[in-house]
Amino acid sequence: MKFLCIECDSAMKFKDVTRPEQGSITAVFECPECFTEIAMFLNPSETQMLKSLDLKLGGNNETAQPMQMIRSQLETGKQNIISNMQAETETGETQEGGKCPFTSVISDAFEENTTTEPDGLQWTSEALERLERIPSFVRPMAKMGIESFAKDNGHTEITGEVMDAARGNFPTEF
């Protein structure tokens, strides 16, 4: 994936990535000449695909830890695993490991950001029922958009009426 600043005809560079909010991460790219920034939103499925491949947006300068994908992503994993990160390698040389592997291997980029959850928003049962009718692969994005719309417009409860009002912003029926 590459981005071009049309005005400068110049390749945009990766600048920053946010932690996931409701499963979606945002990557910011910048034109090195005019400093125009754009944001690319990865939907939850795309974010999850990146996690599944153990790849990081913006590059990865950290030394790979053994089984880092499994240990950071296995929700039902064992906790009592011994770690001895200063150890002889198979070729005999000593390698300096990181801190506790359980904390060091988890990519900050993939830790869910819980501080920006829409505070106090309640969904009525009717609204939840309508939400369930949205195709599953776009539902998280739609939910996020409705909550964002509700917050921006001062609603504390998401009702059918709020969904109707938000509907104009979405290509899908709900």
Place this chain on the structure above:
Amino acid sequence: MKTYTQLPGDAGSNIIGQVNDQHTRLKKRLSFIEHTVAIMSGKGGVGKSAITANVANALTQMGCSVGIVDADINGPTIAKMMGVRNATLEYTASGVIPATDSLGTKIISMDLLLSDDDSPVMWNAHSQKDAFTWRSTMEVSALREFIADTQWGELDYLLLDLPPGSERLPNVIELIPDLGGVVIITIPSDVSHLIVKKSVTMTRDILKVPIIGVVENMAYYICQHCGESEQLFASEQTPDNPFQSTTIGKIPFDPKLSHCSDSGTPYVNIYPDTDTSKSLIQVAKKIQSFFKT
């Protein structure tokens, strides 16, 4: 306006570099392993894992250094069959130290990483509802880490116990392009033959991986009382074995083999002189001779 190919790099993520690093780690680990063998079957419940466990220990008893990757990420059974379920994995900078059974066979399995008996493999995700879009990718990454990040040391044989079906084999070939060969397990039933024929085609004709041979499990039954050999799957028309020319072993149905799997001691360790053990050891020898010729 510039086009895709005229833009250098990928805006700074170096995704290709990250993937290359993963493959370099994998390749380095595999360079210490002489032969890699996948044990597979299109059909479930034919005894792949029990045969893997016993053939591994037969090879170990023959003086080989052997490791097993339990590639059945969602239904791992090898750790139980090898009696290492209580092993605690140790992580070091140079890899994870695998579980080792009493004979020295090294084992890595998802079972060793799960919190308890009732825990299924659940991956961290915002929602599990669309898991079909990424779960398989997660499993292949887990398999890559099992092979690349385990401190196998120098091995003569690394056996990969694949889940039922033949869809995992292409993933294995991507991870191990020089896969030494495949052992295919079947049982003497038309239903099994129907499915296993597809595995043979996939392996031999599509993926072009050498088939070491086919093992017919539960091939016959030896009566515990009179010692007579009988067909376990006897029917009016006993199915012809379409794999006759490639069969490298016929393993009798033996209730003790199942008991041994449950108790975590491979059968060949306890009953080395029975017909069943002799058949399993013969499979191990055929694998050895396959690589010698």
